[in-house]
Every structure is written in C-alpha cells, then in structure tokens.
Amino acid sequence: MTANFGPNPNKPYPMADQRRVCFIKNFIKSPLIIVGDYSYYDDPIDPENFEKNVLYNYGPDKLIIGKFCAIATNVKFIMNGANHKLDGISTYPFPIFGQGWETAMDKLIALPSRGDTVIGNDVWIGYESVIMPGVCIGDGAIIAAKSVVVSDVPAYTVFGGNPARKIKQRFSDSQIETLLKIRWWDWEIEKITRNIPIIMEGDIQALMKAE
Template identity: 35%
Template sequence: MTKKHWSKFQLLHEVVRNKNIHIKGTHSYYSDCWDNGFEESVIRYLCGDREGENREPNWHIDQLHIGDYVCIAAEVVILMGGNHNHRADWFCLYPFMEFIEESYQGKGDTHLGDGCWLGMRAMIMPGVTVGEGAIVAANSVVTKDVAPYSVVAGSPAKRIKYRFEPEIIDELMSLDIYSWPQTKFDALKHHLCGDDIDALRQAILTYA
C-alpha cells in the first residue's frame, strides 16, 4: 500500500483527465491522505467517468466546474451525474431499466467557487453551487447553494454565519480577486492573508 500522510496532496489540474470536470487555474488541490485520489475516490459519476467515457450517454452528463484556489479536504464526496433515477414522485423508487430514461431527472452542473474550502468528509450533492470563499464544515451534506463567504454545517448543511459583514463581502466579490493576473495576485497576497479591508483597498490603489 502506498504510504499516506497529511502532507500529501494533489493539484487538480495535474491529475484530472475527465472531460466533464473543468478546472480553473493551477492552485486548487485535494488532500490525498487515505484514498485513491481525486478522480477515483471523490468524484462519483455513475455515468460520465473514464470507465464509461466510450459509451453513448442516454442524457446530458452533468459538468463539474472547480474554481481556482479551492481547498478540498480528505474523503470529500462530490456526487455527480447519472445517479438521479430514483423518482420520489413515482409510487416505486426502483430504477427499472425499461423506464430508465423516464426516471432520470438531471440536477444540473455543480460549481465550486474560487477560494472555497470543503471540510473533511463533506458531501456535495448534485447541481449545487458553493460560492466564492465559502466554508463547508467537516461531515456536512450540501443539498442547496452555499452563499459566497458563508460558513455552512450539518446534514443538510445550513448557514452558520457569514465570514464578513455584507458590505465587505460585496466589495470582495466586486474585486474579482481570483481573476487577477498572477503578478497582481502575488503582489497583493500579503493583504489577502488578513482582514484589513482598508489596507487591501490602499494596496490595490498603489498597485494600479
């Protein structure tokens, strides 16, 4: 068995090969501590993974979009397309093959916003958006969209708090930090690693 340690991680842009997974930038990572890595252990496609990539799908395959600087802790599960054949509005939940196309209800694409953090063993259900800078607590089950710069926890996950005051969140969103050129991001990184919004504003003006 390959030796595992907390220091081990995978940069997603280096390991993801699935054409249905879209990675922005080069900084998002998965803490590859105990399992077989991001594509094999975290992403759960019934249809749409590499094993079935040569089969013609019966429906649109949900896409996974991952922003830059996304932190994904060990044993997170991201449930994706092809798993939605249990109809709660039908008398019988069983996915009979002769009615498999009628039973399928796609949930849409899943989005992990720039700079978000998924805690250990969190589960992200299909079709949700985790906003920029949001935190999903360990062991949470996310069934609905998570607002930017919020903290959610529980099963189902509910908002515990916002990380900053609303006006600061609005300002951070308007700055579009994670789309800055790398040189600008690196030059202002010191101010991003803090909570002084006035200092960040001044640094941006000085840089410009």
Template identity: 35%
Template sequence: MPFYFEPPVSIGTANIGANVRIGRNSFLNEGVIREHTTIGRYCSIGRKVTIAAPHHPLQYVTSHLGLLAASGQGAPNPDHAENERETLIGNDVWIGDNAFIRRGVRIGDGAVIGASAVVTRDVAPYAIMAGVPARLLRYRFDTQTIERLLAAAWY
C-alpha cells in the same frame, strides 16, 4: 471534454469523472468528483469529499443508475435531467473532510463547508455552512466587505 485543469493543481488520489474543470492553485485530496463539475481557483478540498453525487430515484424497482439507464427507464425520467445539472464550486472555497455536495449545487466564492457537512442546496458567497443537512452558521465578513471582495474578483 473529459477533464481540464488550469495549472498548477494538486489532485492527490481523487476519482474524477468526465467534464470536470478545476481552476489554478486548487488542491484536493482523495475523494470523488463526479461529472459535470466546475471547481474555481484557489479551492481547498479536504479528504474523502464527494462532489456532484447523483440523485438515485426511489420510485422504481431498483435505484441503481446503471440498470435504469440500460432499461431506458432513466432517460425520460425527470430525475435523469437532474443528474445532468452542472455542479459549480466558486473560487477560494474551503470544503472540509468527508463533506458531501449534491449534484447541481452552486457554492459561492469564498464559502466554507464544514467537515462532514451534507450540502443539498446552493450556498451564498462567503457563507460558512455546517451540519446534516448543511445550514448557515454565519458569514465570513460583513455585507460591505463581501460586496468589495466579489467586485475585486482577486482570484
């Protein structure tokens, strides 16, 4: 499947790869969404965001993924399998301008990713993350409220 969205969606001038799914009422501006990515409903994605950036192996003469694949070096490499992992952005997630989301990361429902953050690890639901690398600043709500919101699945 090359690309699927659940209308209405606002995409702007984003570069979107294959096997990308975007849930209804989500919007994104210019940026890059690489292959094998699912974005939930009601997500707000800022300008120049990169989602699912691939891993570039450093142990070969080149780090260029196209040359590695053409030479056969990329296929058996465990790093190649990492580049096939799906990136999941939950529902009602806000991602600020210039953020970078590493391939294979899972961002929980209701999370906030600060502008210019570099997300290399999974993010819990309703967490507020910022920095390089991104780290937890706090949660949007207390534990009981988060549990109720997740159970309601209003999106």
C-alpha cells in the same frame, strides 16, 4: 535572477517535501470535471485519484471548481447520475438490468437533474464533506467537516451539518459585494504574490488599494 511568483499550477505537487497535496487539474481525465489553477486536494493515501471522489459522473452535468480552492481528504461530490425516477410507484431502475426488463427503458428518460455542480473560487471544503448534485457554493465560502451540502451556499458564508445550514457570514453584505467585485483570484499571479499578506488579512480597504 528569476523572480519567484509561487508554485507552478501546472506542476502536480506544489510542496517539494511531500506528495499528499496535489494541484487537482493536473490529474483530471474526465471532460466532465473542470478545475481552476491552484485548487488542491489533500489526501495522505491517494491524492492523484481525486476523480474517485466524483461519484456517478455520467454526464451531461459537470463538476466545475474555481481557483484557489482547498479540498480536504475524502470530500465526495455526488453527481446527477445517482438520481432515480421519483414519479413512479417504484424508484427501482429495472430496465438497466436487461433480460426482459429493458422493455421499459423509456421510463428512465428525463431523470431528475439539478444541472452542474459549481464550486466557486477560494472555497474551503472540510474533511469528508458530501456535496450533492447541482449545488452551487459561492466564492470564499467554507464547508465544515463532515457536512452534507444539499442546497446552494452563498459567497463568504460558513455552512455545516447534515443537512448543512448557515453557521455564519464571514463579512458584512457590503464587504462581500466589494470582495466579489475585486475578485483577487483573477489577478495576475505577480500581483497576487505581491499582495499575499493583504489577501490573508481582513483589511478589505487595503485589498482595494492593492497594486
């Protein structure tokens, strides 16, 4: 008898009875998007087209999403390609239209960039939230629905609003330090499967003793 260690992360649809939830990594084509195992996107219309939510994805910056993330419908990631030059009198990108305006193309060099957008592991991003360029969201964080995240979010912290602000910290500083050392998402899937009841509860001491 074959042991059952949960859904196959390389299988696009983890739930046999419906296809509104997909494991994102199986549908990524852009080399600028990196997604870890078991991170899913929930969309009743078009879950397979997650990449449509990654806007202005021209590079070289990347969107990096860790493992076991839950991303709700219509979450948008705005990449640095959306930026305009800020130090001139006008922010209008004249040169991209050519026809005589391309003579100022050198003025578009070194557009503002905050680097890669990084979403940690075990992050929950709520319905229709917007993640701005270069933001880093820590492991175990939660983003409330319809939030606009313009700054980094610490691990195991709940952020919400526009612009998103800290609502609460999920655990104490010492508990968060312990959780970031345990990194349960990096365990072998067999160990994760054995300990899912503990992972879903709040007993960090029990998690530390998990085998």
